[in-house]
Amino acid sequence: MESATRPTTGADGPYWQAMAAGRLELPRCEDCGRWHWPAVFRCGSCGSWSQAWHSLAMQGQVFSYARSWHPFAGAEGIAVPYVSLVVELPQAGGRRVLGLLRGDERDLAIGAEVKGIAASTLVGETPIPAMHWFLNNAERGA
Amino acid sequence: MIGTFSGSTAVAGIGLRQYKRGKAPMPERGVLIRAIVDACEDAGLDPADVDGFVSYGDDRNNEPVRLMSDLGTKELCWSSMIWGGGGGGIAAAFGSAAAAIATGQARAVIIFRTLVQGDSGRLSGAVMAHHMNDHLLAAGIVSPAQPCALRAQRMFEHHHVPLSVAEELVRASYYHGARNPNAVSYGKELDLGAYRSARWITEPFRLFDCSRENDGAGALLMVSSEMAKDLKNKPVYLLGVTQGAGRGWGDLLENDDHYASAGFESVARRLWQQSGLQPNDIDVAQLYENFSAQGVASLIDHGFCTYENVAEFVRFENLIAPGGKLPVNTSGGNLAEGFIHGIGMAIEAVRQLRGESSNPVPNAKTCLLAGGPGAPTVSSAIFGTERP
Numbered sequence: 001m002e003s004a005t006r007p008t009t010g011a012d013g014p015y016w017q018a019m020a021a022g023r024l025e026l027p028r029c030e031d032c033g034r035w036h037w038p039a040v041f042r043c044g045s046c047g048s049w050s051q052a053w054h055s056l057a058m059q060g061q062v063f064s065y066a067r068s069w070h071p072f073a074g075a076e077g078i079a080v081p082y083v084s085l086v087v088e089l090p091q092a093g094g095r096r097v098l099g100l101l102r103g104d105e106r107d108l109a110i111g112a113e114v115k116g117i118a119a120s121t122l123v124g125e126t127p128i129p130a131m132h133w134f135l136n137n138a139e140r141g142a
Numbered sequence: 143m144i145g146t147f148s149g150s151t152a153v154a155g156i157g158l159r160q161y162k163r164g165k166a167p168m169p170e171r172g173v174l175i176r177a178i179v180d181a182c183e184d185a186g187l188d189p190a191d192v193d194g195f196v197s198y199g200d201d202r203n204n205e206p207v208r209l210m211s212d213l214g215t216k217e218l219c220w221s222s223m224i225w226g227g228g229g230g231g232i233a234a235a236f237g238s239a240a241a242a243i244a245t246g247q248a249r250a251v252i253i254f255r256t257l258v259q260g261d262s263g264r265l266s267g268a269v270m271a272h273h274m275n276d277h278l279l280a281a282g283i284v285s286p287a288q289p290c291a292l293r294a295q296r297m298f299e300h301h302h303v304p305l306s307v308a309e310e311l312v313r314a315s316y317y318h319g320a321r322n323p324n325a326v327s328y329g330k331e332l333d334l335g336a337y338r339s340a341r342w343i344t345e346p347f348r349l350f351d352c353s354r355e356n357d358g359a360g361a362l363l364m365v366s367s368e369m370a371k372d373l374k375n376k377p378v379y380l381l382g383v384t385q386g387a388g389r390g391w392g393d394l395l396e397n398d399d400h401y402a403s404a405g406f407e408s409v410a411r412r413l414w415q416q417s418g419l420q421p422n423d424i425d426v427a428q429l430y431e432n433f434s435a436q437g438v439a440s441l442i443d444h445g446f447c448t449y450e451n452v453a454e455f456v457r458f459e460n461l462i463a464p465g466g467k468l469p470v471n472t473s474g475g476n477l478a479e480g481f482i483h484g485i486g487m488a489i490e491a492v493r494q495l496r497g498e499s500s501n502p503v504p505n506a507k508t509c510l511l512a513g514g515p516g517a518p519t520v521s522s523a524i525f526g527t528e529r530p
Contacts, residue, residue: 006276016276038395064300064401066291069342073267074284081342084281086292086396096397098281110299121280130280 077122155185227272230514319474
């Protein structure tokens with residue numbers, strides 16, 4: 001089933017379209033060069049309305065992580081335990097994106113290098129586009 | 143500089159009805175009406191004379207106009223809700239009520255929060271629904287425990303805060319709860335072995351690191367300090383209150399600048415400025431702890447301690463009444479007294495300053511209330527026994 005890109009009231013529509021097409025894109029202010037995430041319509045730093053989306057390499061460092069064991073309502077599509085990640089992207093001014101960790105978890109730590117893929121996470125009955133991450137050197141078994 | 147605002151309003155009455163989840167004797171609005179009437183009777187004010195209402199945390203079933211028939215409200219002059227789905231608005235609610243009173247827009251304002259889960263659903267679900275978006279869902283983040291766990295992990299691992307401080311705070315909460323007849327944990331000491339081996343919710347939180355939800359309602363009546371003099375109970379003055387978020391904090395998809403903090407840095411700075419007080423002027427604190435680590439982060443944000451000395455400060459002996467350096471959550475707090483979205487903590491602040499707490503802090507003159515650590519919008523208030 002194809003991943004669904006769902007309506008948003010924010011400025012992040014292009015993120016979802018890119019993710020559904022297999023790319024990680026984040027916006028950068030065309031005037032002052034500041035990376036924005038969450039996406040903005042207007043740069044609060046310089047006042048510019050020109051925000052351009054840039055395709056990024058899917059790699060970064062673990063900024064933080066949390067392994068969930070409780071079967072929370074709303075996450076039934078993900079087998080517990082699972083690890084949610086905040087990943088810092090040096091190639092995007094240190095902005096952070098979210099995702100799920102897959103594969104070997106042995107070297108999980110803040111600062112660990114990860115590589116990502118554009119995948120999807122099942123939310124209810126709907127697969128939505130999502131970054132899934134693997135620790136470098138981890139076997140992509142899961 | 144202290145403005146004329148400090149001490150110009152006071153809490154004159156309190157009401158709290160708390161039940162085990164699923165055990166409320168009436169639907170949600172009935173429980174709320176009961177608590178509001180309790181607060182009015184406590185103050186000696188006719189409920190019909192209440193002319194304003196403030197709530198927080200999406201208490202959306204109980205719009206003030208729906209309360210008027212039961213209370214006999216003569217005229218509704220003020221109704222407001224603090225933005226945000228979590229408990230971050232709890233202290234800000236007093237700021238809204240005080241603003242209404244100080245500007246003459248209302249005379250007698252009830253601050254309330256209600257939660258009867260058969261009617262409004264699980265609180266954790268409601269809080270998360272407020273902040274939910276596909277970015278969080280895609281990462282399996284569906285409960286407040288998870289963003290709080292992500293921040294706690296950063297605090298423990300990156301900022302080298304020892305895990306033991308969370309346990310010290312939980313122990314203090316349960317110590318107080320065990321001695322509070324109104325607490326869900328009354329008479330039950332925390333078994334440290336059980337705490338340490340309890341099931342994981344989201345690492346680094348085990349079961350007893352998490353607040354547990356109750357049914358009930360809490361209400362506090364606020365009036366001008368002048369009017370409070372003529373009411374039945376001893377006034378508890380609002381000495382300072384601030385809310386909001388600094389730049390680089392908010393609903394930012396986990397991009398907050400000081401990620402491991404509880405979000406109070408700007409709010410605390412303004413609180414100390416506004417009130418003319420400092421951390422060592424605070425005698426007792428009610429720290430909203432949705433999760434143990436966030437309670438600790440609140441103390442750091444407010445300047446009671448730092449990442450470097452947190453383990454010296456956040457020790458069980460320091461945190462308990464009567465003799466601790468800074469007794470916290472003297473009713474048991476959200477962890478051990480009960481959790482009606484934190485309203486019980488505001489009520490305990492008043493009880494403590496009236497000398498009515500089950501765990502009294504002798505001669506306590508000031509009490510900090512810090513709301514909703516880790517939430518996009520947070521707020522803090524200082525209550526006191528004397529006007530400045």
